[in-house]
Ligand SMILES: Nc1ncnc2c1ncn2[C@@H]1O[C@H](COP(=O)(O)OP(=O)(O)OP(=O)(O)O)[C@@H](O)[C@H]1O
Protein backbone atom coordinates (compact mmCIF):
# COMPACT_ATOMS: atom_id res chain seq x y z
CA UNK A 281 0.00 0.00 0.00
CA UNK A 282 1.11 3.54 -0.55
CA UNK A 283 0.20 7.16 -0.21
CA UNK A 284 0.63 9.07 -3.45
CA UNK A 285 1.48 12.75 -3.54
CA UNK A 286 1.62 15.00 -6.57
CA UNK A 287 3.49 18.22 -5.88
CA UNK A 288 3.05 21.06 -8.36
CA UNK A 289 3.07 18.51 -11.16
CA UNK A 290 3.23 19.83 -14.72
CA UNK A 291 3.54 17.71 -17.85
CA UNK A 292 4.31 19.41 -21.13
CA UNK A 293 4.39 18.11 -24.70
CA UNK A 294 6.37 20.76 -26.55
CA UNK A 295 4.65 24.04 -25.77
CA UNK A 296 1.39 22.33 -24.74
CA UNK A 297 0.68 21.85 -21.03
CA UNK A 298 -1.33 18.65 -20.67
CA UNK A 299 -1.12 18.89 -16.87
CA UNK A 300 -0.69 22.28 -15.28
CA UNK A 301 0.55 22.65 -11.71
CA UNK A 302 -1.45 19.89 -10.07
CA UNK A 303 -1.08 19.09 -6.37
CA UNK A 304 -2.89 16.24 -4.66
CA UNK A 305 -2.45 13.61 -1.96
CA UNK A 306 -4.17 10.25 -2.34
CA UNK A 307 -4.28 8.57 1.04
CA UNK A 308 -3.16 5.03 1.67
CA UNK A 309 -5.99 2.70 0.66
CA UNK A 310 -8.12 5.47 -0.78
CA UNK A 311 -10.22 5.12 -3.94
CA UNK A 312 -9.84 8.34 -5.89
CA UNK A 313 -11.64 8.90 -9.18
CA UNK A 314 -10.29 11.34 -11.74
CA UNK A 315 -13.18 12.84 -13.64
CA UNK A 316 -13.26 15.38 -16.44
CA UNK A 317 -14.00 16.00 -20.11
CA UNK A 318 -12.01 14.49 -22.94
CA UNK A 319 -8.50 15.88 -23.26
CA UNK A 320 -8.34 17.49 -19.80
CA UNK A 321 -5.23 15.53 -18.76
CA UNK A 322 -6.55 12.51 -16.82
CA UNK A 323 -4.68 9.78 -18.68
CA UNK A 324 -1.51 11.85 -18.82
CA UNK A 325 -1.59 12.28 -15.03
CA UNK A 326 -2.14 8.56 -14.54
CA UNK A 327 0.67 7.64 -16.92
CA UNK A 328 2.99 9.96 -15.06
CA UNK A 329 2.14 8.30 -11.73
CA UNK A 330 2.81 4.96 -13.44
CA UNK A 331 6.20 6.14 -14.69
CA UNK A 332 5.27 6.00 -18.38
CA UNK A 333 5.43 9.78 -18.90
CA UNK A 334 8.02 12.13 -17.41
CA UNK A 335 7.03 15.07 -15.23
CA UNK A 336 8.23 18.34 -16.74
CA UNK A 337 8.02 20.12 -13.37
CA UNK A 338 7.14 19.04 -9.88
CA UNK A 339 7.27 15.73 -8.08
CA UNK A 340 5.53 12.40 -7.71
CA UNK A 341 5.98 10.86 -4.26
CA UNK A 342 5.07 7.38 -3.03
CA UNK A 343 4.95 7.32 0.77
CA UNK A 344 6.95 10.52 0.81
CA UNK A 345 9.75 9.18 -1.44
CA UNK A 346 10.32 10.88 -4.76
CA UNK A 347 9.76 8.41 -7.61
CA UNK A 348 10.24 10.74 -10.61
CA UNK A 349 13.34 8.90 -11.69
CA UNK A 350 12.08 5.36 -11.14
CA UNK A 351 10.92 3.32 -14.13
CA UNK A 352 7.40 1.89 -14.27
CA UNK A 353 8.60 -1.55 -13.22
CA UNK A 354 10.43 -0.11 -10.21
CA UNK A 355 7.28 1.55 -8.86
CA UNK A 356 5.19 -1.47 -7.82
CA UNK A 357 2.08 -0.27 -9.59
CA UNK A 358 -0.47 -2.17 -11.63
CA UNK A 359 -2.34 -0.51 -14.45
CA UNK A 360 -5.42 -1.58 -16.38
CA UNK A 361 -6.51 0.25 -19.51
CA UNK A 362 -9.73 0.58 -21.44
CA UNK A 363 -8.73 -2.04 -23.96
CA UNK A 364 -7.20 -5.05 -22.31
CA UNK A 365 -4.48 -7.00 -23.96
CA UNK A 366 -4.38 -10.61 -22.83
CA UNK A 367 -2.07 -13.12 -24.49
CA UNK A 368 -4.41 -14.92 -26.89
CA UNK A 369 -2.39 -18.15 -27.01
CA UNK A 370 -2.31 -18.53 -23.20
CA UNK A 371 -5.21 -19.76 -21.08
CA UNK A 372 -6.84 -17.40 -18.60
CA UNK A 373 -4.94 -19.06 -15.79
CA UNK A 374 -1.62 -18.67 -17.61
CA UNK A 375 -2.46 -15.04 -18.35
CA UNK A 376 -3.18 -14.31 -14.71
CA UNK A 377 -0.07 -15.92 -13.26
CA UNK A 378 2.19 -14.54 -15.99
CA UNK A 379 3.47 -11.56 -13.95
CA UNK A 380 4.37 -13.89 -11.06
CA UNK A 381 6.14 -16.42 -13.27
CA UNK A 382 8.05 -13.62 -14.95
CA UNK A 383 9.37 -12.67 -11.51
CA UNK A 384 10.41 -16.21 -10.67
CA UNK A 385 7.99 -16.58 -7.75
CA UNK A 386 7.84 -20.10 -6.24
CA UNK A 387 5.20 -22.47 -7.61
CA UNK A 388 3.49 -22.97 -4.26
CA UNK A 389 3.19 -19.24 -3.79
CA UNK A 390 1.77 -18.83 -7.28
CA UNK A 391 -0.81 -21.53 -6.59
CA UNK A 392 -1.83 -19.83 -3.35
CA UNK A 393 -2.23 -16.44 -5.02
CA UNK A 394 -4.13 -17.95 -7.91
CA UNK A 395 -6.59 -19.54 -5.49
CA UNK A 396 -7.05 -16.19 -3.87
CA UNK A 397 -7.83 -14.18 -7.05
CA UNK A 398 -9.95 -17.03 -8.42
CA UNK A 399 -12.03 -16.75 -5.30
CA UNK A 400 -12.17 -12.95 -5.28
CA UNK A 401 -13.11 -12.69 -8.97
CA UNK A 402 -15.23 -15.86 -9.00
CA UNK A 403 -13.24 -17.21 -11.90
CA UNK A 404 -13.83 -20.98 -11.63
CA UNK A 405 -14.63 -22.22 -15.14
CA UNK A 406 -12.90 -19.46 -17.03
CA UNK A 407 -9.40 -20.48 -15.93
CA UNK A 408 -8.93 -23.18 -18.56
CA UNK A 409 -10.40 -21.20 -21.42
CA UNK A 410 -8.68 -18.82 -23.83
CA UNK A 411 -9.25 -15.03 -23.94
CA UNK A 412 -10.96 -15.21 -27.34
CA UNK A 413 -13.71 -17.37 -25.84
CA UNK A 414 -14.68 -14.81 -23.18
CA UNK A 415 -16.97 -11.78 -23.46
CA UNK A 416 -15.31 -8.36 -22.96
CA UNK A 417 -16.56 -8.01 -19.38
CA UNK A 418 -14.99 -11.29 -18.36
CA UNK A 419 -11.73 -10.38 -20.10
CA UNK A 420 -11.67 -7.14 -18.13
CA UNK A 421 -12.11 -9.14 -14.95
CA UNK A 422 -9.15 -11.28 -15.93
CA UNK A 423 -7.08 -8.15 -16.53
CA UNK A 424 -7.96 -6.92 -13.06
CA UNK A 425 -7.09 -10.29 -11.55
CA UNK A 426 -3.73 -10.20 -13.34
CA UNK A 427 -3.20 -6.65 -12.06
CA UNK A 428 -3.83 -7.36 -8.40
CA UNK A 429 -2.26 -10.83 -8.13
CA UNK A 430 1.17 -9.38 -7.41
CA UNK A 431 -0.03 -7.12 -4.58
CA UNK A 432 0.71 -3.78 -6.18
CA UNK A 433 1.08 -0.80 -3.86
CA UNK A 434 -0.99 1.25 -6.27
CA UNK A 435 -3.74 0.30 -8.71
CA UNK A 436 -4.17 2.62 -11.69
CA UNK A 437 -7.29 2.13 -13.80
CA UNK A 438 -7.93 4.09 -17.00
CA UNK A 439 -11.57 3.76 -18.06
CA UNK A 440 -11.41 0.01 -17.45
CA UNK A 441 -15.15 -0.47 -17.93
CA UNK A 442 -15.87 1.79 -20.88
CA UNK A 443 -15.49 -0.95 -23.51
CA UNK A 444 -18.04 -3.13 -21.74
CA UNK A 445 -21.77 -3.32 -22.47
CA UNK A 446 -23.95 -1.04 -20.37
CA UNK A 447 -25.78 -3.85 -18.55
CA UNK A 448 -22.59 -5.66 -17.59
CA UNK A 449 -20.79 -2.46 -16.68
CA UNK A 450 -23.13 -1.77 -13.76
CA UNK A 451 -22.33 -5.16 -12.25
CA UNK A 452 -18.58 -4.82 -12.88
CA UNK A 453 -18.60 -1.39 -11.29
CA UNK A 454 -20.17 -2.79 -8.16
CA UNK A 455 -17.70 -5.66 -8.04
CA UNK A 456 -14.77 -3.36 -8.58
CA UNK A 457 -15.80 -1.08 -5.73
CA UNK A 458 -16.28 -4.08 -3.47
CA UNK A 459 -12.94 -5.55 -4.50
CA UNK A 460 -11.02 -2.34 -3.90
CA UNK A 461 -12.38 -2.13 -0.36
CA UNK A 462 -11.54 -5.74 0.27
CA UNK A 463 -7.97 -5.31 -0.95
CA UNK A 464 -7.49 -1.88 0.55
CA UNK A 465 -5.14 -0.98 -2.29
CA UNK A 466 -4.63 2.71 -3.08
CA UNK A 467 -6.54 3.19 -6.31
CA UNK A 468 -6.76 5.93 -8.90
CA UNK A 469 -9.52 5.41 -11.42
CA UNK A 470 -9.96 7.58 -14.50
CA UNK A 471 -13.30 8.13 -16.17
CA UNK A 472 -15.35 10.78 -17.91
CA UNK A 473 -18.56 9.11 -16.71
CA UNK A 474 -19.89 11.03 -13.72
CA UNK A 475 -22.15 8.19 -12.61
CA UNK A 476 -19.16 5.90 -12.35
CA UNK A 477 -17.30 8.54 -10.35
CA UNK A 478 -20.22 9.22 -8.01
CA UNK A 479 -20.76 5.56 -7.20
CA UNK A 480 -17.14 4.45 -6.79
CA UNK A 481 -15.12 7.27 -5.33
CA UNK A 482 -14.05 8.05 -1.79
CA UNK A 483 -13.08 11.36 -3.33
CA UNK A 484 -13.51 12.74 -6.84
CA UNK A 485 -10.81 14.83 -8.47
CA UNK A 486 -12.53 16.96 -11.07
CA UNK A 487 -10.23 18.19 -13.84
CA UNK A 488 -10.72 20.66 -16.65
CA UNK A 489 -8.24 22.27 -19.05
CA UNK A 490 -5.20 20.52 -17.52
CA UNK A 491 -5.98 21.71 -14.00
CA UNK A 492 -7.78 20.43 -10.91
CA UNK A 493 -11.08 22.21 -10.44
CA UNK A 494 -12.28 20.55 -7.23
CA UNK A 495 -11.42 17.64 -4.95
CA UNK A 496 -14.40 16.47 -2.89
CA UNK A 497 -16.42 13.55 -1.68
CA UNK A 498 -19.10 12.73 -4.27
CA UNK A 499 -22.04 14.26 -2.42
CA UNK A 500 -20.11 17.45 -1.67
CA UNK A 501 -19.22 17.68 -5.35
CA UNK A 502 -22.93 17.54 -6.15
CA UNK A 503 -24.25 19.88 -3.46
CA UNK A 504 -21.28 22.23 -3.17
CA UNK A 505 -19.65 22.80 -6.56
CA UNK A 506 -16.88 25.42 -6.40
CA UNK A 507 -17.71 26.93 -9.76
CA UNK A 508 -20.06 26.85 -12.74
CA UNK A 509 -18.04 24.15 -14.49
CA UNK A 510 -18.25 21.77 -11.53
CA UNK A 511 -21.95 22.52 -11.05
CA UNK A 512 -22.78 21.74 -14.65
CA UNK A 513 -20.42 18.80 -15.15
CA UNK A 514 -21.94 16.85 -12.26
CA UNK A 515 -25.62 15.90 -12.21
CA UNK A 516 -28.06 14.81 -14.86
CA UNK A 517 -30.15 16.51 -16.12
CA UNK A 518 -27.73 19.36 -15.94
CA UNK A 519 -27.93 22.24 -13.46
CA UNK A 520 -29.88 25.26 -14.75
CA UNK A 521 -27.78 28.38 -15.00
CA UNK A 522 -29.67 31.66 -15.02
CA UNK A 523 -28.36 35.25 -15.16
CA UNK A 524 -29.25 37.40 -12.16
CA UNK A 525 -29.14 41.17 -12.42
CA UNK A 526 -29.30 43.27 -9.23
CA UNK A 527 -32.31 45.62 -9.42
CA UNK A 528 -34.39 47.55 -6.92
CA UNK A 529 -36.05 45.08 -4.55
CA UNK A 530 -34.52 41.89 -5.88
CA UNK A 531 -32.55 40.06 -8.53
CA UNK A 532 -33.96 40.10 -12.05
CA UNK A 533 -33.96 36.81 -13.95
CA UNK A 534 -32.01 37.32 -17.17
CA UNK A 535 -33.72 39.49 -19.77
CA UNK A 536 -37.17 38.90 -18.29
CA UNK A 537 -39.34 41.30 -16.30
CA UNK A 538 -39.43 38.81 -13.46
CA UNK A 539 -37.54 39.40 -10.24
CA UNK A 540 -36.60 37.04 -7.43
CA UNK A 541 -37.30 38.65 -4.07
CA UNK A 542 -36.01 38.12 -0.54
CA UNK A 543 -39.56 37.55 0.75
CA UNK A 544 -40.93 35.03 -1.74
CA UNK A 545 -37.72 33.30 -2.78
CA UNK A 546 -35.81 33.61 0.48
CA UNK A 547 -32.87 35.24 -1.26
CA UNK A 548 -29.94 35.63 1.13
CA UNK A 549 -29.10 39.13 2.30
CA UNK A 550 -25.61 39.13 0.86
CA UNK A 551 -26.99 38.33 -2.61
CA UNK A 552 -29.41 41.23 -2.32
CA UNK A 553 -26.53 43.49 -1.37
CA UNK A 554 -24.46 42.33 -4.34
CA UNK A 555 -23.71 45.03 -6.85
CA UNK A 556 -22.25 42.58 -9.34
CA UNK A 557 -24.20 40.37 -11.72
CA UNK A 558 -24.53 36.82 -10.47
CA UNK A 559 -25.50 33.53 -11.98
CA UNK A 560 -28.05 31.35 -10.31
CA UNK A 561 -27.35 27.63 -10.38
CA UNK A 562 -30.32 25.45 -9.56
CA UNK A 563 -30.74 21.77 -10.32
CA UNK A 564 -33.96 20.60 -11.96
CA UNK A 565 -34.71 18.55 -8.85
CA UNK A 566 -34.95 21.80 -6.89
CA UNK A 567 -37.42 23.50 -9.27
CA UNK A 568 -41.12 22.63 -9.08
CA UNK A 569 -44.52 23.65 -10.41
CA UNK A 570 -46.99 25.32 -8.09
CA UNK A 571 -50.20 27.38 -7.99
CA UNK A 572 -49.14 29.05 -4.79
CA UNK A 573 -48.67 32.79 -5.29
CA UNK A 574 -46.68 33.06 -2.07
CA UNK A 575 -43.84 30.80 -3.27
CA UNK A 576 -44.27 30.58 -7.05
CA UNK A 577 -42.47 32.78 -9.58
CA UNK A 578 -44.59 33.79 -12.58
CA UNK A 579 -42.69 32.29 -15.52
CA UNK A 580 -44.06 30.74 -18.72
CA UNK A 581 -44.14 26.95 -18.57
CA UNK A 582 -43.66 25.29 -21.95
CA UNK A 583 -43.99 21.63 -21.64
CA UNK A 584 -44.53 18.83 -19.14
CA UNK A 585 -43.14 15.44 -20.10
CA UNK A 586 -42.42 12.12 -18.45
CA UNK A 587 -39.14 10.26 -18.44
CA UNK A 588 -39.66 6.91 -16.74
CA UNK A 589 -41.35 7.59 -13.43
CA UNK A 590 -40.31 11.21 -13.27
CA UNK A 591 -42.19 14.12 -14.75
CA UNK A 592 -40.14 17.02 -16.01
CA UNK A 593 -41.18 20.41 -17.26
CA UNK A 594 -39.49 23.21 -19.11
CA UNK A 595 -39.87 26.91 -18.49
CA UNK A 596 -38.61 30.00 -20.23
CA UNK A 597 -36.69 33.07 -19.16
CA UNK A 598 -36.06 35.36 -22.13
CA UNK A 599 -34.64 33.14 -24.85
CA UNK A 600 -33.40 30.53 -22.40
CA UNK A 601 -35.16 27.23 -21.73
CA UNK A 602 -34.70 25.56 -18.35
CA UNK A 603 -35.88 22.40 -16.61
CA UNK A 604 -37.61 21.41 -13.44
CA UNK A 605 -39.20 18.31 -11.91
CA UNK A 606 -42.98 18.31 -11.56
CA UNK A 607 -43.74 16.82 -8.17
CA UNK A 608 -47.48 17.48 -8.08
CA UNK A 609 -49.54 14.41 -7.29
CA UNK A 610 -51.82 15.01 -10.22
CA UNK A 611 -50.45 16.70 -13.32
CA UNK A 612 -53.91 17.93 -14.35
CA UNK A 613 -54.83 21.59 -14.22
CA UNK A 614 -52.74 24.62 -14.91
CA UNK A 615 -49.88 25.44 -12.63
CA UNK A 616 -48.81 28.84 -13.69
CA UNK A 617 -45.89 29.28 -11.38
CA UNK A 618 -42.40 27.97 -10.83
CA UNK A 619 -41.05 27.40 -7.33
CA UNK A 620 -37.31 27.50 -6.70
CA UNK A 621 -36.41 25.66 -3.50
CA UNK A 622 -34.34 28.12 -1.45
CA UNK A 623 -32.09 25.28 -0.21
CA UNK A 624 -31.22 24.43 -3.80
CA UNK A 625 -30.04 27.87 -4.87
CA UNK A 626 -26.34 28.24 -5.69
CA UNK A 627 -24.89 31.61 -6.56
CA UNK A 628 -21.92 32.16 -8.83
CA UNK A 629 -20.01 35.28 -9.74
CA UNK A 630 -21.06 36.01 -13.33
CA UNK A 631 -17.61 37.29 -14.28
CA UNK A 632 -15.40 34.54 -12.82
CA UNK A 633 -17.84 31.61 -12.59
CA UNK A 634 -16.73 30.98 -9.01
CA UNK A 635 -19.16 30.36 -6.16
CA UNK A 636 -20.26 33.64 -4.64
CA UNK A 637 -22.15 32.28 -1.62
CA UNK A 638 -20.91 33.72 1.64
CA UNK A 639 -19.99 30.39 3.24
CA UNK A 640 -18.10 29.20 0.20
CA UNK A 641 -16.34 32.47 -0.44
CA UNK A 642 -15.22 32.62 3.20
N1 LIG B 1 2.38 12.01 -26.09
C1 LIG B 1 1.66 13.13 -26.34
N2 LIG B 1 2.12 14.07 -27.18
C2 LIG B 1 1.42 15.20 -27.41
N3 LIG B 1 0.24 15.48 -26.84
C3 LIG B 1 -0.27 14.59 -25.99
C4 LIG B 1 0.41 13.36 -25.69
N4 LIG B 1 -0.35 12.67 -24.79
C5 LIG B 1 -1.44 13.43 -24.57
N5 LIG B 1 -1.41 14.57 -25.27
C6 LIG B 1 -2.41 15.63 -25.25
O1 LIG B 1 -2.64 16.01 -23.91
C7 LIG B 1 -4.01 16.31 -23.68
C8 LIG B 1 -4.52 15.49 -22.54
O2 LIG B 1 -4.59 14.13 -22.96
P1 LIG B 1 -5.12 12.99 -22.01
O3 LIG B 1 -4.97 11.72 -22.77
O4 LIG B 1 -4.42 13.07 -20.70
O5 LIG B 1 -6.64 13.37 -21.84
P2 LIG B 1 -7.79 12.60 -21.06
O6 LIG B 1 -8.27 13.53 -20.00
O7 LIG B 1 -7.35 11.26 -20.64
O8 LIG B 1 -8.94 12.51 -22.18
P3 LIG B 1 -9.91 11.30 -22.61
O9 LIG B 1 -11.10 11.41 -21.67
O10 LIG B 1 -10.28 11.63 -24.00
O11 LIG B 1 -9.18 10.01 -22.46
C9 LIG B 1 -4.71 16.05 -24.99
O12 LIG B 1 -4.89 17.28 -25.66
C10 LIG B 1 -3.77 15.15 -25.75
O13 LIG B 1 -3.90 15.33 -27.13
Ligand SMILES: [Mg+2]
Pocket residue numbers: 322323324
Ligand atom coordinates in the same frame (compact mmCIF):
# COMPACT_ATOMS: atom_id res chain seq x y z
MG1 LIG C 1 -7.86 9.34 -21.23
